[in-house]
Amino acid sequence: MSLSPNILITGATGTIGKELTKHLAEKNVPFRAMVRSIDAAKELARLPQAELIEGNFDNVASVENTLIGIEKAFLLTNSSENAEIQQINFVKAAKKAGVKHIVKLSQWAADVHSPVRFLKYHAVVENFIKESGIEYTFLRPNLFMQGLLGFRETIIKQNQFFGAVGDSQISIVDIRDIAEVAVVSMTEGGHKNKFYNITGPESISHYEMAEMLSSELGRQITFVDVTSEMLQNMLLGVGFPEWQAKGLVEDYAHYKLGEASEISPDVEKLTGKPARNFADFAKDHAELFGVKI
Ligand SMILES: NC(=O)c1ccc[n+]([C@@H]2O[C@H](COP(=O)([O-])OP(=O)(O)OC[C@H]3O[C@@H](n4cnc5c(N)ncnc54)[C@H](OP(=O)(O)O)[C@@H]3O)[C@@H](O)[C@H]2O)c1
Incomplete structure (x- = not known):
């Protein structure tokens, strides 16, 4: 089967990424997954819809390579002191590659003025994506x-x-609901320039x-x-x-x-359940x- 995916999934081997890629495969949606090591991503490699490509957020050239031909990207890193710069570099590379839409995994109550470092960096990246002009969907679980x-x-x-x-x-x-919301945002229309509280x-x-x-x-x-x-x-x-x-x-x-x-209605609105x-x-x-x- 020849695949020409135009969507890229980052963080595909992680908690949310595993569920997200499983659902994409069930829907028979071809996707490219950026992984640090193809050898270590055996479970993902078994999905016929998956095209694995090695890329590391800390290596801009490798990220640029994963983005060739991509229209829509799912952006997720783990939360470390490098997350903000890794994600900003990813957005710069996406802009350069002509990516049209980024679905970013953020966090509930993301706010540049928050004393919580995770909430602050997620908001900084959200703003950077908005300013880049790339269409966005922010998932805030x-x-x-x-x-x-x-x-x-x-x-x-x-x-x-x-x-x-x-x-x-x-x-x-x-997280199964977060992944299902991510699948809808990645594969269906109507989610441009929106954010969802999950x-x-x-x-x-x-x-x-x-x-x-x-x-x-x-x-x-x-x-x-x-x-x-x-x-x-x-x-x-x-x-x-x-x-x-x-x-x-x-x-x-x-x-x-x-x-x-606060309880948000967004999971049910997007997934229908x-x-x-x-x-x-x-x-x-x-x-x-x-x-x-
Ligand atoms: N935990 C919570 O309650 C909570 C709540 C709201 C939001 N969040 C957000 O959720 C996100 C974490 O999601 P998760 O739990 O699904 O993450 P996770 O399980 O920690 O997975 C992280 C993914 O990122 C990949 N990765 C790590 N460093 C990389 C690098 N340098 N280059 C390329 N890929 C790299 C990992 O790949 P490898 O397999 O190679 O390691 C893995 O696929 C964070 O942004 C956090 O702020 C968490």
């Missing part, structure tokens, strides 16, 4: 439910997970998450609220780089202020948390 998988070990071994968030309500979202269908506290997880797993799971300092030390202790650990602590402070509790709730997430991931052990 709230806290990922799948983030709880980062506590898989403590949930399995100690029946607990941690956060510095008190009992604040968050309209936490399943949330779950309910706003819940971490204590409520623990209750729902307990009833799904059949054993008591406890949410332990810790101080920002304790959270930062825990994150550093499990190997998070300092910039990211501090960023996550800032993120939690923003959640604690109740700034991420209600966003998944936390109980759905708990049910679908129960095995990973050691169901009924």
Whole structure:
């Protein structure tokens, strides 16, 4: 089968990217995926609709090469201190290559004046894309439910997970819904120069998450609220780089202020079905948390 994809997916091997590329393949949409290593992207390579090309956000020439012939690009990097410059360089390369539309994975409440470093850099990049004249769609998801998988070990071994968030309500979202919104934005018309707030269908506290997880797993799971300092030390202790650990602590402070509790209708508007709730997430991931052990 000969493919001539005009869409490029970055971050294709990551949490959202894996779901996004799976859906593109199901819809039989040919796409090019920029990966750091083709050898390490075996799962992606198995999709007949995927054309893999090596590219690294830190190497502008390689990024320019991935963009040849591309009309629409999905831009996602992980959040590191390099993310802002990596994404800005990507936009410059896209402009040079004549890319018409960028769908950027941003974050709920992105704001250049935010004290939260992630929200600030996402907003800086959003503005840069707007100023470039390239058409855009900004996807601004709230806290990922799948983030709880980062506590898989403590949930399995100690029946607990941690956060510095008190009992604040968050309209936490399943990444499967983010990916589905991304697929619609990448493959259907009507999304130029729009931004979407991507949330779950309910706003819940971490204590409520623990209750729902307990009833799904059949054993008591406890949410332990810790101080920002304790959270930062825990994150550093499990190997998070300092910039990211501090960023996550800032993120939690923003959640604690109740700034991420609003529920958006955008998932249902774009996908035509209600966003998944936390109980759905708990049910679908129960095995990973050691169901009924
Ligand atoms: N976690 C949350 O609750 C939350 C909430 C809202 C928004 N967000 C945003 O979501 C984004 C992260 O999404 P995610 O969880 O799907 O990411 P992820 O799982 O960390 O995946 C990152 C992807 O980027 C690729 N990548 C990393 N460095 C690269 C480089 N130098 N060149 C080329 N590719 C590179 C990785 O490829 P490899 O396979 O080679 O590593 C991987 O495919 C961030 O922008 C974050 O701000 C997160």
